[in-house]
Amino acid sequence: MTTPSPARTAPSSGAGAASQALAKRASACIAGGVVSLNRKVEPSIAFVRAQGSRLYDADGNEYIDYHGAFAPYLLGHNDPEINAAVVAAISADHSLMGSGTTPWEVELAEALRAAVPSLELVQITNTGSEATAHAIRLARAWTGRDDIILTLGGYNGAHNDVARTVSPALADIGPRVSPGEYPFLPLSAGIPREVMQRVHIVNFNDLPSVERLLATGRIACVLTEPVLQNIGVVPPLPGYLQGLRDACTRHGTVLAFDEVKTGFRSALGGYQSLAGLRPDLSVFGKAVANGYPLGVIGGRADIMGLFDAADPKRRVLVAGTYNAHPLASAAAIATLARLRRGDGEVYRHLETLGRELESGMSGIFSDAGITSSISRIGSAFCVYFCDHVPVDWHDVATNHDQDLDRRLRRALIDRGIYLFPLPCKQGSISYAHTSEDIARTLETTRAAIKAL
Ligand SMILES: Cc1ncc(COP(=O)(O)O)c(C=O)c1O
Structure with a gap:
C-alpha cells in the first residue's frame, strides 16, 4: 500500500x-x-x-x-473490512434487542474462545474498565476475600478499585518499598478510604512481595498487565509470570491478566499464549474490535459460572444496556476473522x-x-x-x-x-x-x- x-x-x-x-x-x-x-x-x-x-x-x-488512540487500531484507522462489517450490521437491521441472546454475540463468544484457550466462558462489556471491575468482583465472590493486588506502573481502568497509580512522581512515593507500605496514590479524588485499603500495590517483577501478601490469606486476586504497556513496554523477567501463576494457585488466589493492551496486539492468543500460561481470568479490550468499543472478561468456567450461580448469595451481577452492542460486536467478529486469516x-x-x-x-x-x-x-x-x-x-x-x-x-x-x-x-x-x-x-x- x-x-x-x-x-x-x-x-x-x-x-x-x-x-x-x-x-x-x-x-x-x-x-x-x-x-x-x-x-x-x-x-x-x-x-x-x-x-x-x-x-x-x-x-x-x-x-x-503511532499513538493509535492508545492502541486499539491494530489494523489501522477506518479499516475498510471492519467498517464494512459494521455497515452490514446496520443494513441487516441488527439492533440492540435487549432481551435474550443474539446470533452475533454467540458468534463473537465462539470466536473469542477459539482464539484464547483459557477463555472457557466469556462475557462482553463495552470497555476495558468494566471488564476489570467484573474480574475483581468475580474474584472476591469466588474467594470470599476482599483484598486485591495491583502493580505499580500498571493501568487497569478508571473505577475505584484500580484508579491508583500509573506513573507517580518518585518524590511522592519514595524508593521501592515492601508491599503495603506505599502511601495511597489514587488517580482520583472521591475514592473511599476503605476501598483503597483493600488494594495493595507491588512492584512489577517483584515476586517475593506478591508472595508475602498472598501469605496473609486475604488476597482475592492478583490483577496485572502481563507486560506493563502504560509506561512504555516493560516486559516480565523470565519466570515472573510463571511465579505468579504458581503462587496464586498455592494460595487459592485468582490470577487475572489484564490483556486490554497486550491482547490481540501481541498475538491472537494474547500475551498469555506467548508466555505459555493460563490465567484464571483474563480481560481484553482495545484491539479486539479495532477501535470500536468492546471489552471482554473471560476465563475458568467455574469462576465465570458465578455470573449465573444458583445460590443468590454467590451470584455476581453482570449487566449493561449496551453489552455486546451489535456494531461493536460486528467489528470484533470481523477483526478476529481478519487476524485469523492468512496463517x-x-x-x-x-x-x-x-x-x-x-x-x-x-x-x-x-x-x-x-x-x-x-x-x-x-x-x-x-x-x-x-x-x-x-x-x-x-x-x-x-x-x-x-x-x-x-x-x-x-x-x-x-x-x-x-x-x-x-x-x-x-x-x-x-x-x-x-x-x-x-x-x-x-x-x-x-x-x-x-x-x-
Ligand atoms: C491495560 C489496560 N487495562 C484497562 C484499561 C481500561 O480500558 P478502557 O479505557 O477501555 O476502559 C486500559 C486503558 O487504557 C488499559 O491500558
Whole structure:
C-alpha cells in the first residue's frame, strides 16, 4: 500500500489556529476541555480525520500515527473490512434487542474462545474498565476475600478499585518499598478510604512481595498487565509470570491478566499464549474490535459460572444496556476473522515493520551517541533513553531520560510523526503502516535528533 508523504501546511509550532479555536470552544462546554482526561496533552491538536496509518488535523496537517488512540487500531484507522462489517450490521437491521441472546454475540463468544484457550466462558462489556471491575468482583465472590493486588506502573481502568497509580512522581512515593507500605496514590479524588485499603500495590517483577501478601490469606486476586504497556513496554523477567501463576494457585488466589493492551496486539492468543500460561481470568479490550468499543472478561468456567450461580448469595451481577452492542460486536467478529486469516499474515507484517523500526532507531541513536534501549513486542514499542530495558516503574523513572523523550516526541510531532506527547508512552504500529511509513519515520527521527 502506498500512501502520500505527510504534508505540513502549518508552521511547526504545535497546535495550529483551527486546533486552538476548537480547544477554546471545548474548554467552554466540556469539563476539562477533553472527554477523557488522559487526552489532555500539549500540543492540543484537534484531529478531524483518520485513515489507515494517518491522522489529519483541523489545520490540514497530516501525521503518521503511532499513538493509535492508545492502541486499539491494530489494523489501522477506518479499516475498510471492519467498517464494512459494521455497515452490514446496520443494513441487516441488527439492533440492540435487549432481551435474550443474539446470533452475533454467540458468534463473537465462539470466536473469542477459539482464539484464547483459557477463555472457557466469556462475557462482553463495552470497555476495558468494566471488564476489570467484573474480574475483581468475580474474584472476591469466588474467594470470599476482599483484598486485591495491583502493580505499580500498571493501568487497569478508571473505577475505584484500580484508579491508583500509573506513573507517580518518585518524590511522592519514595524508593521501592515492601508491599503495603506505599502511601495511597489514587488517580482520583472521591475514592473511599476503605476501598483503597483493600488494594495493595507491588512492584512489577517483584515476586517475593506478591508472595508475602498472598501469605496473609486475604488476597482475592492478583490483577496485572502481563507486560506493563502504560509506561512504555516493560516486559516480565523470565519466570515472573510463571511465579505468579504458581503462587496464586498455592494460595487459592485468582490470577487475572489484564490483556486490554497486550491482547490481540501481541498475538491472537494474547500475551498469555506467548508466555505459555493460563490465567484464571483474563480481560481484553482495545484491539479486539479495532477501535470500536468492546471489552471482554473471560476465563475458568467455574469462576465465570458465578455470573449465573444458583445460590443468590454467590451470584455476581453482570449487566449493561449496551453489552455486546451489535456494531461493536460486528467489528470484533470481523477483526478476529481478519487476524485469523492468512496463517498469521497480519502478525508477520507487524513483526517485519516492528523490526525495521527497531533496528533503524537503534542505529540512529547510536550514531548520535545517545544511549537507548528499545523495548518491543511485535507492534508495541517504546524507546527508553537508558542502557537497559527497565524492569519496573522505579527503573523507568530513575534511569530513563524523560526530558529527552518529551523533546523528541514534540520534535517528531512538529515534523508529522505522531507519538503521544508524554514520555514513555507505548508506540503502536498498525497493519495499515507500510515500510515506506517506517522509512519516513526513521528519516524524520534522524532530522529531529539533529535539530535537538
Ligand atoms: C491495560 C489496560 N487495562 C484497562 C484499561 C481500561 O480500558 P478502557 O479505557 O477501555 O476502559 C486500559 C486503558 O487504557 C488499559 O491500558
